Amino acid sequence: MELLVDRLTEDPSELEFTGSADWLASCAGDPGLAAGLAAPARFRLRAHRMGEDLYLEGVAEADFDLGCGRCLERYRQPVREPFRLVLEPAGSRVPADPEGAEALARDGLVLSEEFEAGWFRGSEVRLDRFLQEVIAAGLPQKPLCREECAGLCPSCGIDRNVESCECQEEQPHSPFAALAGLRDRLASKEGESE
Numbered sequence: 001m002e003l004l005v006d007r008l009t010e011d012p013s014e015l016e017f018t019g020s021a022d023w024l025a026s027c028a029g030d031p032g033l034a035a036g037l038a039a040p041a042r043f044r045l046r047a048h049r050m051g052e053d054l055y056l057e058g059v060a061e062a063d064f065d066l067g068c069g070r071c072l073e074r075y076r077q078p079v080r081e082p083f084r085l086v087l088e089p090a091g092s093r094v095p096a097d098p099e100g101a102e103a104l105a106r107d108g109l110v111l112s113e114e115f116e117a118g119w120f121r122g123s124e125v126r127l128d129r130f131l132q133e134v135i136a137a138g139l140p141q142k143p144l145c146r147e148e149c150a151g152l153c154p155s156c157g158i159d160r161n162v163e164s165c166e167c168q169e170e171q172p173h174s175p176f177a178a179l180a181g182l183r184d185r186l187a188s189k190e191g192e193s194e
């Protein structure tokens with residue numbers, strides 16, 4: 001996924017890329033993440049020049065088959081992540097960190113601390129790592145098949161979305177529940193003494 005810098009003008013160019021699971025696992029990608037990719041990821045972007053700078057904006061879309069963090073069922077997780085990137089010419093700048101210097105030499109692209117900015121060098125800018133990061137950023141921290149998923153019972157392990165069990169009452173009381181009980185008893189004693 002290369003951005004050909006010389007082809008860009010002040011008028012936005014529309015670009016489209018797709019990325020397979022193999023692509024997502026390549027470079028700095030996460031093989032575990034790639035294994036869940038249900039169909040190739042899609043990227044639509046508009047790129048143009050702003051003076052010396054390059055301006056990119058677009059959206060990444062993908063569908064993943066993930067395991068729910070509560071009930072462990074596999075479910076389909078759509079990802080739709082908009083992104084923007086402003087790239088300044090690196091010129092003679094050398095990134096202080098070795099990773100950054102390596103990225104600039106290899107991809108012609110190094111991202112700054114702010115995710116949406118960076119520097120480019122040369123006439124071909126490889127966007128693969130950046131787009132992989134966009135996809136990763138679009139995934140939920142904790143995958144859930146649905147917001148109200150009831151999860152598995154911690155005692156007997158049944159899926160509370162499909163069955164119910166009697167375990168709730170046997171769960172140990174929380175310290176807060178015990179305190180609340182104590183407060184109720186004190187309150188009722190005060191009531192008696194009046």
Ligand SMILES: [Zn+2]
Pocket residue numbers: 068069070071072073144145146149150151
């Ligand atoms: Zn679930």
Ligand SMILES: [Zn+2]
Pocket residue numbers: 153154155156157158165166167168
């Ligand atoms: Zn149970």
